[in-house]
Amino acid sequence: MSIRKSDLALGFLGLAALSLLAVIAHALISGDARHPAAAARLVAELGLTDLALFTEARYTRHPSQADLNTPFQDHPMSFDHFPTGSLIAPPARFGPTGGFAKTPGEGAR
Amino acid sequence: MKSWIARQRYLIDFTLSSLLRRKVRNLILFAVYAVSIFVLGSVMLFSHAIRREAAQILASAPEITIQKLVMGRHDLIGQDYLDAVKNIRGVRRAEGRLWGYFYDQASRANYTLMVPPPDDAARALAPGETMIGAGVARARGASQGSFLFLLSPTGKMFKLKVKSILDSASELVSADLVLVSAEDFRRFYRLDSARGFTDLALKVRNSREIDTIIEKASLKLPDARFITRRDILRTYESIFSWREGLLLALLGASIIAFAIFAFDKASGLSAEERREIGILKAVGWETGDVLAMKFWEGALISLAAFLSGVVLAYAHVFFFDAGLLAPVLKGWSVIYPQFSLAPHLDGLQIATLAFFTVVPFSAATIIPIWKAAITDPDMVMR
């Protein structure tokens, strides 16, 4: 009984499908177990507002706190010279208050 | 049913034999295909996971942050502002926060200097003491008990004893933090207490009252800007959607290139292939058999590429911390947090990825065959 090409191919597909299932199982099991508790606690205790992901400029370090004018000083859509600037969107619609006055119909949940 | 399965296996045998005739070409095709799915999948998984992580972490951010704006710029906020909002109904607690940026010439990195809130007993600091984020510790080679020297913007050298290093599990929010006492902070930036704080943080009794509180506060403080926790979450939601979209758009070019390649490969039906289809029909294959055979070709390649691409992307993002994407995210930052994301798979995402990769390729394989497959088999006799 020789091994046929179709056996190899279907075997490979089966293996790949099994590993996808394993990945799904892994995501279900460890995804919920890994709540970022330490970071969340630090955020609560220090009152942090942003992720320390991009540290090269003020508005990338604290995008939620940046002045509305800072990131894109000349025009809201203009590019700036930091690479991250091309990754961070200008705050198109910054919250219910726009930072200044209440917009009607935007109640807190 | 049994013979149906046997038949499909024969068709798979044949299609594999055909594919193996152009081994190198088809292997390259498969590799390019799998790599495209891997990169796309990595971006999707990473963006989704970090969005989720950001939402979980920042869910405990201050409910309301108040900034003072002068000429459209963020300015220091005075004690009088704090007094004005402190007594608004629904405000449980209001405090002035001190934090600022510092460019450290020694490590050429930006730090965030911050004073821990007074009620944070675990992080109470005496003058001359500091707690630093793991990213700063790496940049400066500092460890617990060593000294951190910072040249302040006023030209004065500060010598701070590292009391401890912040938990590296929280690096995603703390990598660049340098916590100092309020006294040190004010001396560092030469900031007397009359000039107030960086901003104000408010805690409220009931999160439903946030809008009402802001409304009242904005009447009292017309030049202040209010940032709610919801705004913060929304900012991060949009940042990572934007990034995902941007990367996907960039990758779109490569997908189109691949599609052209695949279509060319699949649709460029040579005279040789036409003749083969004629032979198959002449020796007793039906049109349906030829199409099924070609279907298997498309399905096997695209399914194998999809499954391996997705599994590899998952391993890349969650077991290897998205190492290949880090340079893109890092930009010009000197301090970059080391973090692992909580594994997460989104069914809809996977389905989208599958739909936009497997279906077009299978179609590009079968459709050009259609016309050749329905021609009369007597062409091989001529």
Next chain:
Amino acid sequence: MISLDNVCKTYHEGRENEVRAVREVSLEIGADRTTVIRGPSGSGKTSLLTLIGCLSRPSSGRIRLGGEIISGLPEKFMTGIRRQTFGFIFQRFNLIRGITVLENVMLPAYPLGTDHAALKARAGELLEMLEIPGKAAMNAEQLSGGEAQRVAIARALINDPQMVIADEPTANLDTRLTMQFLDIVRTLRGQGKTMLMTSHDPRIWSADMVDTIITMEDGRVTAVEAADRS
């Protein structure tokens, strides 16, 4: 076994390059016989063969197989009949390059979904019978002309057809290989297969196992005669 009734085949009908390859042919082809169609090239031999072998449909007229009209059947049924009834040996053999001899031989049985081990064994037997068992693992393009024809014969026989149809089987063979081919034909006749060949090779017409010779000219059958057995 097969009867043709006023069958015509016209290619590119109604266009400038219209070719009337077969014109008003009425014919009987008996079972258990060896029939040879002869005639100059372009006389419509091959077209007639494709009509009989269900590889194409007549433009008009009827073809019966064992009394049943098969010329108007949908493709699926035509394919089914072709698969069960006919085995084809093409002039240029038409083996598929790049795959092995064994796979080439097994090819016509793939859509039937027969048991793999049995099919492989049968293909092996056929290669054995045709005296090329050592070539099973070779690729089709590595074969010599005579070997390629034997593989084509094995492929024609894999589904155990009643009738073997060969188009100019000796056109690419030298005298020695032609004689060997005729030996194979003799063996197949001995196994009860009906043979139908086209040829303009006198070595075929004069072969001892040929029963009927049909002569074609300009798409018409001009003579049907029993072979001279003197």
